[in-house]
Amino acid sequence: MGNYSTNEFRSGLKVMLDGDPCSILDNEFVKPGKGQAFNRVKLRNLKTGRVLEKTFKSGESVEGADVLDMDMQYLYEDGDFWYFMEPDTFEQHQATETAVGDAKLWLKEQDTCMVTLYNGSPLSVTPPIHVELEIVETDPGLRGDTAQGGSKPARLVTGATVKVPLFLDQGDVIKVDTRTAEYQGRAKD
Amino acid sequence: MEVDPPLLATTSVTDINIESIGAQAMGQSCFLQTSPEFFMKRLLVSGAGDIYSLGKVFREAEQGSRHNPEFTLLEWYRLDWDEFQLISEVENLVIGAYQSIQNIEIPVSRINYGDCFEQTLGIDPHKAKLSILQSLVEEKGYPQWGSETRANCLDLLFTEFVEPKLSKGLVTVHDYPACQAALAQTYKDAKGRLVSRRFESFLNGLELANGYFELTDAEQQSQRFQHDVKQRQQANKPVMSIDAKLDQAMRQGLPSCSGVALGVDRLLMQLSQAQSINEVLAFPWDRC
Numbered sequence: 001m002g003n004y005s006t007n008e009f010r011s012g013l014k015v016m017l018d019g020d021p022c023s024i025l026d027n028e029f030v031k032p033g034k035g036q037a038f039n040r041v042k043l044r045n046l047k048t049g050r051v052l053e054k055t056f057k058s059g060e061s062v063e064g065a066d067v068l069d070m071d072m073q074y075l076y077e078d079g080d081f082w083y084f085m086e087p088d089t090f091e092q093h094q095a096t097e098t099a100v101g102d103a104k105l106w107l108k109e110q111d112t113c114m115v116t117l118y119n120g121s122p123l124s125v126t127p128p129i130h131v132e133l134e135i136v137e138t139d140p141g142l143r144g145d146t147a148q149g150g151s152k153p154a155r156l157v158t159g160a161t162v163k164v165p166l167f168l169d170q171g172d173v174i175k176v177d178t179r180t181a182e183y184q185g186r187a188k189d
Numbered sequence: 190m191e192v193d194p195p196l197l198a199t200t201s202v203t204d205i206n207i208e209s210i211g212a213q214a215m216g217q218s219c220f221l222q223t224s225p226e227f228f229m230k231r232l233l234v235s236g237a238g239d240i241y242s243l244g245k246v247f248r249e250a251e252q253g254s255r256h257n258p259e260f261t262l263l264e265w266y267r268l269d270w271d272e273f274q275l276i277s278e279v280e281n282l283v284i285g286a287y288q289s290i291q292n293i294e295i296p297v298s299r300i301n302y303g304d305c306f307e308q309t310l311g312i313d314p315h316k317a318k319l320s321i322l323q324s325l326v327e328e329k330g331y332p333q334w335g336s337e338t339r340a341n342c343l344d345l346l347f348t349e350f351v352e353p354k355l356s357k358g359l360v361t362v363h364d365y366p367a368c369q370a371a372l373a374q375t376y377k378d379a380k381g382r383l384v385s386r387r388f389e390s391f392l393n394g395l396e397l398a399n400g401y402f403e404l405t406d407a408e409q410q411s412q413r414f415q416h417d418v419k420q421r422q423q424a425n426k427p428v429m430s431i432d433a434k435l436d437q438a439m440r441q442g443l444p445s446c447s448g449v450a451l452g453v454d455r456l457l458m459q460l461s462q463a464q465s466i467n468e469v470l471a472f473p474w475d476r477c
Contacts, residue, residue: 007250029253033389033399034371035344036206036337037251055349057333058250 001064006039006056014046014067017054021046021065021118029058046116046123049101065118072115074107082107084115084122095122103127105160106178127178132187133157134173141169151183192240194228196221196247200432203417204371205424206341208249210258221247224450225264226372227435230403233266233446234438241265243453254465255395257474261453268446272373272386272402275447276361279390279398283359283456290460296358302365303382306343309351314343314366315382322346338420340368355391363388372410373401390451392459400449407439 004015009027016022022043031037037058044051046067056062072084072093081094082104093115097104099122103113106127114126138154151163154174162176164183173187201209201220209220222228225242232240246262267275280297287295306314312321322342326334334345343366355362363386367375370385378384386402404410414431421428457469467473 007252029251029256030348031206031251031253031256032344032348033396034204034206034369035348036341038345055331060333 001066003061004064005061006041006058009039009041014065015043016063016065017043017045017052020048021067021123022052023067025051031058046118049124066120067123068117069114070117071112074109074111074113076109077104077107082125084113084125087112093117093122095125099123100125103178105158105181106131106133106176107158108133129178130175130184131178132173132175133160135164135168135170138164138168138170141167141172190237190240192225192229192232192237192242193244194222194225194232194242196245198222198228200227200430200434202227203414203421203429203431205417205420205426208427209429210247210249223248224262226448226450227432229264229266229448230443231435231438233268234441234443239265239267252474254467255455255458257454257466257470259474259477260466262450263453264448264450266403266446266448268444270447272363272388272400272447275400275402275449276363276388276390279361279400279449279451280359282451283390283392283397286456286460296356297360298356298358299361299363300355302347302362303378303380303384305351305355305362306347309354310346313382314346315384338368340366343369352391352394352396355394357393359390359392359397361388361390365389370404370413371401372404372413374404388449392456395455395459396452397455397459398449398451400447402447403443403445405439405443405445407436407443410439411436 004013009024011024011026013024014021022045024041024043026042028040030040039056039058041054041056042051072086075083075085081096082100084093084095103125108131111128111131113128115122116124133156135154136157139152150166152166153161154164154168155161162181162183164174175184175187177184197212197214197219199219202223207223209223212219212221224246225244229240229242243263245259247259251258284295284297287293303313303315319339322339323335326342326345331345334342364378364384365387367383367385370387373385373387375383375385388400389396390398454466454469458466461469463469
């Protein structure tokens with residue numbers, strides 16, 4: 001990977017910082033009229049997800065990070081690894097539990113996820129924004145109680161627990177927003 | 190009197206942290222001017238009296254939410270005024286702009302550089318040894334500044350820690366450190382510290398204006414320029430030659446005066462509550 005100078009910093013650029021790949025979120029050019037210019041940069045550490053701020057002298061350069069976002073199909077997990085496949089080449093990648101992180105709560109076989117590759121290996125996994133998952137456990141449904149605003153916890157086939165309206169039952173398939181873990185509605189059959 | 194100094198000239202500033210944009214004209218290398226100061230001083234020497242200029246200036250590699258490589262500067266000089274009389278005029282201009290455009294009273298205050306620096310960082314910026322400043326900068330999380338010059342360490346500390354604490358409204362900071370005198374006179378203050386008669390005005394934390402009780406000593410000015418040139422060589426920056434025509438004029442005698450330069454785009458930003466300079470420019474650099 002090449003080096004990038006501060007004047008090439010753009011949000012979304014992936015660079016190496018203290019040995020970790022980071023994504024630039026924000027780059028602010030600062031310069032006192034008669035003083036030296038510098039850049040206040042906000043970055044997300046792609047390994048830890050943490051957001052950090054760092055100041056660079058203007059003109060300083062940093063090494064680019066070999067990071068690539070790619071849509072892949074989720075295949076299965078074997079207890080140790082989660083397996084994803086590139087749709088064009090059918091090449092398979094195994095992701096560790098750390099890389100999959102909270103995404104594992106939403107992974108349904110054959111769904112398309114965004115896998116972030118770092119030096120060719122999965123670094124993180126982003127699930128689809130909306131997933132349709134089956135309820136495997138919840139209190140019995142109260143039919144006809146659709147008007148009342150109450151809710152109850154329901155465990156989904158992937159292991160995630162979300163709040164659902166009272167009328168839903170085990171076996172129902174629901175649509176969930178994975179960013180907020182909120183119930184969106186019943187899946188259309 | 191309004192004056193209209195050239196934008197293109199054969200020489201430009203030697204300031205270590207200001208880069209001029211080069212051009213070719215009449216078969217030679219020229220520069221777009223970073224400020225009208227040198228031409229205005231030549232006019233002052235020739236007896237122009239109080240003068241102002243409202244025009245474009247250019248600075249290389251300055252672009253961001255508060256910077257555009259081409260911007261508008263209002264610069265003016267007052268004969269026989271000291272910097273505090275000029276600060277009052279800057280304050281009146283900004284107060285007037287807020288009254289007529291926003292119909293609000295803007296709070297105005299003044300503070301001594303040494304005082305606000307010491308209040309925030311606990312050290313005297315004029316007396317502290319360079320090594321103390323360098324280790325403070327490192328301690329604060331800027332290891333790349335560990336071997337920087339005194340002026341650059343002070344600027345970083347001031348910008349990062351003091352500026353955010355300045356009051357709302359228009360705040361004028363005066364008595365800048367002697368190492369940042371630029372073209373201002375220096376004097377020994379009440380505490381016996383050598384400080385410069387330079388001020389900067391900040392509008393809601395945004396650097397708006399920079400002014401001096403002008404240095405009239407041609408010999409001292411020439412030494413400062415030579416020091417700039419040396420620093421540029423050490424830092425591997427483009428070599429800038431000293432403006433000989435300005436030097437000649439200064440040797441004839443610059444009348445006692447104060448001068449200030451005010452960023453017009455920045456004033457407009459604040460008056461219109463713009464977050465970025467691009468909002469007050471029809472054609473910011475991205476669209477040129």
